[in-house]
Amino acid sequence: MLKRIQTQTAHNVLCYPVAATIFPTLFPRAQFDRAWGLQSVYNELYCILAADERWIYDTIKDLFPVDTFAVALWEIHQRVKETGGYAQDISAGIFRSDYMLQGDGVEMGSDKSTDPGSELGLKQVEFNTISCAGGCHANKVVDMHRHLARTGAYSSLVSENLVNLSAVPRNTNIDSLATSLAEAHKIYGPPKSKTAETAVLFIVQPDNFNVADERPIEYALWDKNVPAYRLEWGTDVLQYTSLSDTKQLLFHPPWRASQKPMEISVVYWRAGHEPHEYDETGKELRLRLEQSRAIKCPSLLAHILTFKKVQQALTVPGVLEKFLAPEKVAAIRETFVPMYPLDDSEAGQHARSLAMDPELAEDYILKPSLEGGGHNIFGADLPGFLSSVPQSSWSAYVLMERIPSPLVGNVLKSPQGIESSAVISELGVFGACLWRQTDHGCEILQNATAGWSLKTKYTDIDEMSVVKGYGCFDTPLLC
Amino acid sequence: MLKRIQTQTAHNVLCYPVAATIFPTLFPRAQFDRAWGLQSVYNELYCILAADERWIYDTIKDLFPVDTFAVALWEIHQRVKETGGYAQDISAGIFRSDYMLQGDGVEMGSDKSTDPGSELGLKQVEFNTISCAGGCHANKVVDMHRHLARTGAYSSLVSENLVNLSAVPRNTNIDSLATSLAEAHKIYGPPKSKTAETAVLFIVQPDNFNVADERPIEYALWDKNVPAYRLEWGTDVLQYTSLSDTKQLLFHPPWRASQKPMEISVVYWRAGHEPHEYDETGKELRLRLEQSRAIKCPSLLAHILTFKKVQQALTVPGVLEKFLAPEKVAAIRETFVPMYPLDDSEAGQHARSLAMDPELAEDYILKPSLEGGGHNIFGADLPGFLSSVPQSSWSAYVLMERIPSPLVGNVLKSPQGIESSAVISELGVFGACLWRQTDHGCEILQNATAGWSLKTKYTDIDEMSVVKGYGCFDTPLLC
Numbered sequence: 001m002l003k004r005i006q007t008q009t010a011h012n013v014l015c016y017p018v019a020a021t022i023f024p025t026l027f028p029r030a031q032f033d034r035a036w037g038l039q040s041v042y043n044e045l046y047c048i049l050a051a052d053e054r055w056i057y058d059t060i061k062d063l064f065p066v067d068t069f070a071v072a073l074w075e076i077h078q079r080v081k082e083t084g085g086y087a088q089d090i091s092a093g094i095f096r097s098d099y100m101l102q103g104d105g106v107e108m109g110s111d112k113s114t115d116p117g118s119e120l121g122l123k124q125v126e127f128n129t130i131s132c133a134g135g136c137h138a139n140k141v142v143d144m145h146r147h148l149a150r151t152g153a154y155s156s157l158v159s160e161n162l163v164n165l166s167a168v169p170r171n172t173n174i175d176s177l178a179t180s181l182a183e184a185h186k187i188y189g190p191p192k193s194k195t196a197e198t199a200v201l202f203i204v205q206p207d208n209f210n211v212a213d214e215r216p217i218e219y220a221l222w223d224k225n226v227p228a229y230r231l232e233w234g235t236d237v238l239q240y241t242s243l244s245d246t247k248q249l250l251f252h253p254p255w256r257a258s259q260k261p262m263e264i265s266v267v268y269w270r271a272g273h274e275p276h277e278y279d280e281t282g283k284e285l286r287l288r289l290e291q292s293r294a295i296k297c298p299s300l301l302a303h304i305l306t307f308k309k310v311q312q313a314l315t316v317p318g319v320l321e322k323f324l325a326p327e328k329v330a331a332i333r334e335t336f337v338p339m340y341p342l343d344d345s346e347a348g349q350h351a352r353s354l355a356m357d358p359e360l361a362e363d364y365i366l367k368p369s370l371e372g373g374g375h376n377i378f379g380a381d382l383p384g385f386l387s388s389v390p391q392s393s394w395s396a397y398v399l400m401e402r403i404p405s406p407l408v409g410n411v412l413k414s415p416q417g418i419e420s421s422a423v424i425s426e427l428g429v430f431g432a433c434l435w436r437q438t439d440h441g442c443e444i445l446q447n448a449t450a451g452w453s454l455k456t457k458y459t460d461i462d463e464m465s466v467v468k469g470y471g472c473f474d475t476p477l478l479c
Numbered sequence: 480m481l482k483r484i485q486t487q488t489a490h491n492v493l494c495y496p497v498a499a500t501i502f503p504t505l506f507p508r509a510q511f512d513r514a515w516g517l518q519s520v521y522n523e524l525y526c527i528l529a530a531d532e533r534w535i536y537d538t539i540k541d542l543f544p545v546d547t548f549a550v551a552l553w554e555i556h557q558r559v560k561e562t563g564g565y566a567q568d569i570s571a572g573i574f575r576s577d578y579m580l581q582g583d584g585v586e587m588g589s590d591k592s593t594d595p596g597s598e599l600g601l602k603q604v605e606f607n608t609i610s611c612a613g614g615c616h617a618n619k620v621v622d623m624h625r626h627l628a629r630t631g632a633y634s635s636l637v638s639e640n641l642v643n644l645s646a647v648p649r650n651t652n653i654d655s656l657a658t659s660l661a662e663a664h665k666i667y668g669p670p671k672s673k674t675a676e677t678a679v680l681f682i683v684q685p686d687n688f689n690v691a692d693e694r695p696i697e698y699a700l701w702d703k704n705v706p707a708y709r710l711e712w713g714t715d716v717l718q719y720t721s722l723s724d725t726k727q728l729l730f731h732p733p734w735r736a737s738q739k740p741m742e743i744s745v746v747y748w749r750a751g752h753e754p755h756e757y758d759e760t761g762k763e764l765r766l767r768l769e770q771s772r773a774i775k776c777p778s779l780l781a782h783i784l785t786f787k788k789v790q791q792a793l794t795v796p797g798v799l800e801k802f803l804a805p806e807k808v809a810a811i812r813e814t815f816v817p818m819y820p821l822d823d824s825e826a827g828q829h830a831r832s833l834a835m836d837p838e839l840a841e842d843y844i845l846k847p848s849l850e851g852g853g854h855n856i857f858g859a860d861l862p863g864f865l866s867s868v869p870q871s872s873w874s875a876y877v878l879m880e881r882i883p884s885p886l887v888g889n890v891l892k893s894p895q896g897i898e899s900s901a902v903i904s905e906l907g908v909f910g911a912c913l914w915r916q917t918d919h920g921c922e923i924l925q926n927a928t929a930g931w932s933l934k935t936k937y938t939d940i941d942e943m944s945v946v947k948g949y950g951c952f953d954t955p956l957l958c
Contacts, residue, residue: 011895011896012495014495015480015495016491016494017491147701150701152734152735155734222626227630255631256631256634413490414491418490
């Protein structure tokens with residue numbers, strides 16, 4: 001369910017079903033298992049990177065002249081260091097690595113291809129480190145597909161595979177994401193201040209029509225006896241939180257002003273990932289929470305790793321080798337597609353020539369180094385777009401080769417309508433980590449693969465954002 | 480959630496939250512426990528009555544000239560008997576007994592009254608034997624109140640009682656109603672025909688905006704490995720079901736026409752309780768399903784027991800004694816309020832004089848002998864209404880003394896608004912039964928108390944129907 005925008009009052013709100021495919025979409029089991037298996041390597045990599053301030057600085061410093069969001073976040077980091085440093089050496093992460101299948105012209109499910117997975121590659125679209133959404137919707141839509149499958153609703157319409165529920169994997173995102181936050185809560189330990197209880201605090205966006213993707217995690221935490229509260233990004237955070245002398249993050253719920261505050265164990269960011277949020281209030285609240293002893297999910301440096309610039313930097317030969325063992329390097333490098341900076345370097349010059357060539361540009365996507373997606377420029381639009389932007393700011397973008405995906409058929413159902421079409425899917429795998437920053441780098445305390453989401457869109461739509469109306473939540477029909 | 484009427488398409492529907500109280504409503508624990516305890520006695524009574532065709536006939540025969548619904552149902556009963564009789568001697572029931580507190584002027588929660596329960600009575604409003612609704616909504620709204628209570632949202636606003644979750648009872652209607660249907664499914668046993676599996680069949684009303692009160696039971700059945708399907712009351716039932724030579728009810732799902740049909744173990748009526756449903760198609764489908772070996776929840780004779788005429792007949796001195804042991808008679812008779820027929824009998828003459836007196840009528844409600852409520856006439860409206868109706872049809876009604884309820888305060892939230900007010904609550908207790916018709920009467924196979932619902936409305940509103948916009952689902956704050 002999504003809330004219909006501008007229908008909410010104190011006593012009512014209109015809702016509608018989130019877009020979903022009618023059928024599960026064919027997806028090779030080998031690639032699904034592979035993406036699942038890779039997550040622990042990606043988790044390890046990003047934990048190590050998050051503990052490497054120097055590398056992060058070197059990677060993003062060129063963005064500072066052209067990307068105010070990078071500047072805002074880095075300044076908060078500097079301010080924390082100037083005001084006594086980080087009070088909490090443990091960080092949490094709920095990550096999501098997104099993949100598409102690579103294999104142009106492969107027609108999955110056709111008689112010719114008995115093992116379609118073997119011809120296909122698995123390529124990473126992006127790696128998200130903050131506010132990773134869709135977990136709850138995915139859980140519910142998979143429940144729906146599995147229900148339809150067990151009732152036999154598909155049995156006369158599609159491949160016999162569907163009758164076999166083992167081809168339609170379970171999804172337990174809600175429970176596992178809550179479990180990962182509960183682990184962070186547990187590792188925080190008993191309250192250090194004189195308050196009676198600790199609690200997890202969700203920082204959420206105001207007026208969020210997508211609250212149904214957050215609330216189930218909160219309820220699941222309570223069901224695990226972990227208190228969880230929420231504050232909207234903005235003045236509420238400044239008003240209802242404070243730092244104790246020893247930097248405990250105290251939460252003063254407005255509805256129990258007369259009682260002792262709670263001590264926040266974990267700050268779970270479901271806001272703060274968009275540049276517009278960093279006005280003075282936004283900067284101040286982020287600073288306060290980062291200064292605190294609460295475990296942040298994610299910490300500021302881990303947040304910065306979500307920048308596309310970081311993803312591109314990891315594709316540079318020799319970089320991965322600094323952080324991972326050779327077999328792990330090989331495994332994840334196989335998921336990379338060519339990415340280029342758009343700066344003055346040699347690689348950047350090459351990328352510029354690709355992006356400005358109307359024909360060559362067809363195979364590329366221009367991505368700003370922002371979290372959240374939705375600001376990408378595709379193929380033929382590149383030369384025109386770049387011409388409209390001062391060359392001095394081109395380095396705020398990275399150029400990524402498009403992933404030519406195999407065609408599959410499905411029927412997509414959204415508030416806009418219901419239509420049968422060729423479709424393309426994107427598989428996201430959720431990772432859940434806990435790590436400790438040490439003098440020598442990073443000690444990983446937890447490295448879990450927590451869940452997955454599958455999103456599917458019409459092939460002729462470039463964007464993938466279900467809640468914005470592009471694409472549907474989906475379930476793989478493992479083949 | 481309720482569906483907004485006329486917004487449904489193949490691909491979308493708008494929904495809105497079902498009306499709920501902001502706070503749980505004060506309710507004496509003693510009376511809550513009493514209503515719970517009484518259910519097994521009511522279950523027993525109604526099982527015995529359902530097996531007593533003669534008593535039912537004697538009780539409702541006077542309705543035949545004035546109530547076409549009673550005629551329609553009785554004719555179906557006769558037709559079943561004429562065509563070989565009932566093929567299934569086991570019946571199921573999901574009943575709901577509704578109560579109000581009696582105690583005019585008692586102000587619950589006031590300092591004067593330390594044990595308000597002791598001053599109050601518990602009086603039965605009605606007993607429902609078919610399509611008993613509200614179970615799922617009640618479950619969800621209680622979950623909400625318990626969530627708000629555990630988060631401390633109430634702690635600074637109301638009595639400390641609320642901080643104590645034990646004062647806000649759990650509600651597991653969805654699971655327990657599904658369990659009761661699963662028990663009926665189990666007792667039906669393996670398929671008797673050459674089909675591979677048995678299943679429960681929900682018969683539901685078309686275009687039901689209240690489907691959220693049915694679907695969770697269906698999903699819970701599947702989770703218990705009991706297949707459950709649904710057909711809409713109407714031609715679909717005739718088209719997709721058939722009787723085998725030995726009266727097994729076969730279900731031919733349209734989506735697997737080429738496969739063997741399923742054998743229906745249990746027919747769960749969530750339709751067929753309204754007179755307008757009995758057109759030729761409605762009569763024909765009811766007849767077919769009643770003729771079948773499927774266990775009906777409820778069977779036709781148990782359905783007829785939902786008539787207000789039956790409720791009134793049970794208040795006649797000496798009647799209960801025919802069916803129950805003396806201590807059970809006393810326990811449930813204490814929940815009766817005076818009820819009268821409106822016929823030519825001595826009691827009826829007395830009732831007519833009460834109902835036609837503008838002053839005396841204030842204390843009475845006129846109820847047609849229909850299921851579902853919503854057609855009652857209240858107090859001062861009685862003389863005018865009766866004058867508008869031919870006297871020959873008065874016997875289709877019963878006259879019931881109004882139950883003067885104690886005043887409690889709460890805040891009601893509905894799509895119409897949010898308002899603080901004096902309120903009145905109605906407690907429903909769900910019973911789940913299985914019984915066998917024997918040559919000598921009734922053998923009770925299962926007698927369970929399955930759940931409860933609390934509904935609360937403004938004191939100045941007469942009707943109680945949450946889904947129609949009168950009143951809210953609620954949770955008792957046991958005191």
